[in-house]
Amino acid sequence: MTTLQEEFLRTFHAAHPAVTVRAMAHGKTADGRSSYELLRDRVSECDRVLDLGCGDGLLLELLAARPAGAPSMLAGLDLSAEELALARPRPGLAAADLRPGRAQQLPFADGWFDGCLSHMALMLMSEVEQVAAEVARVLAPGGVLAVVLGAGAAGGEACESFLRLARPLFEAAPAAQRIPPLGGPRLRTREGFDAVFRPAGFAPAEWETVRIDLTGPPEQVWRTVGAYYDLGPLDPAVTADLRARFEAESAAMALPDGRVPCGMKVHVAMAVRGRGA
Numbered sequence: 270m271t272t273l274q275e276e277f278l279r280t281f282h283a284a285h286p287a288v289t290v291r292a293m294a295h296g297k298t299a300d301g302r303s304s305y306e307l308l309r310d311r312v313s314e315c316d317r318v319l320d321l322g323c324g325d326g327l328l329l330e331l332l333a334a335r336p337a338g339a340p341s342m343l344a345g346l347d348l349s350a351e352e353l354a355l356a357r358p359r360p361g362l363a364a365a366d367l368r369p370g371r372a373q374q375l376p377f378a379d380g381w382f383d384g385c386l387s388h389m390a391l392m393l394m395s396e397v398e399q400v401a402a403e404v405a406r407v408l409a410p411g412g413v414l415a416v417v418l419g420a421g422a423a424g425g426e427a428c429e430s431f432l433r434l435a436r437p438l439f440e441a442a443p444a445a446q447r448i449p450p451l452g453g454p455r456l457r458t459r460e461g462f463d464a465v466f467r468p469a470g471f472a473p474a475e476w477e478t479v480r481i482d483l484t485g486p487p488e489q490v491w492r493t494v495g496a497y498y499d500l501g502p503l504d505p506a507v508t509a510d511l512r513a514r515f516e517a518e519s520a521a522m523a524l525p526d527g528r529v530p531c532g533m534k535v536h537v538a539m540a541v542r543g544r545g546a
């Protein structure tokens with residue numbers, strides 16, 4: 270059953286396909302990898318990999334081009350037909366199995382994959398126990414689940430200043446301009462993640478919180494913060510005023526080369542499906 274949240278996500282991504290890649294693909298962790306590359310490397314041993322909420326297919330394309338050789342099977346699933354339409358023509362994905370659908374009801378056979386990834390998508394999903402059960406079902410025993418989950422703004426930089434300016438506007442918006450609650454708080458902590466995935470048959474997760482450096486020219490930083498879902502339904506005049514105030518604050522914190530310091534945190538969780546699940 271499609272939820273109100275999923276209707277919102279479909280509509281938003283139809284209007285803004287590739288929004289997450291434009292916001293985050295240039296980001297760098299401390300070792301110079303993007304958050305997409307970081308996930309790619311979590312399944313370097315896997316040969317049949319699924320990307321849940323694959324968006325425009327960037328992560329799948331990175332897997333297809335990985336130094337160790339492409340997995341023999343790549344699959345992606347997303348609610349958004351418009352995102353999948355951007356994934357299909359990617360040169361590395363000619364043979365990938367890209368399907369529209371819901372992570373709560375995966376159209377794949379039991380034990381089909383030995384790796385499952387998800388970048389900035391799992392924490393948006395409703396009925397997460399159902400998603401966990403489905404991921405456990407399609408992963409073979411010993412299969413790996415690795416996910417990147419949003420963890421908020423890094424302190425003292427542009428993302429934090431954006432949220433300080435934007436939150437009161439999001440809260441004051443009329444009901445018709447507010448987004449439905451997306452996901453829940455449980456996937457924001459290791460304990461919550463384990464409480465969802467352990468009953469589905471996963472071992473306790475490895476968990477780390479990583480800063481992604483998204484510093485860039487002012488237009489790039491606006492593309493990053495402008496990916497907040499809450500901006501979607503907001504009155505365009507309110508958004509324009511927010512942008513002007515944000516750019517004034519950002520200019521005051523700009524580096525000598527004009528770039529604006531910006532960072533966000535993500536949780537990286539990895540869990541292995543037990544052999545008895």
Ligand SMILES: C[S@@+](CC[C@H](N)C(=O)[O-])C[C@H]1O[C@@H](n2cnc3c(N)ncnc32)[C@H](O)[C@@H]1O
Nearest residue numbers: 289290322323324347348349371372388389390
């Ligand atoms: C923030 S975007 C991330 C897209 C992509 N993984 C990336 O990082 O570039 C979240 C994606 O998850 C998809 N999504 C959200 N809930 C979903 C669900 N229940 N089943 C399948 N896809 C879902 C959305 O349609 C959207 O494309």
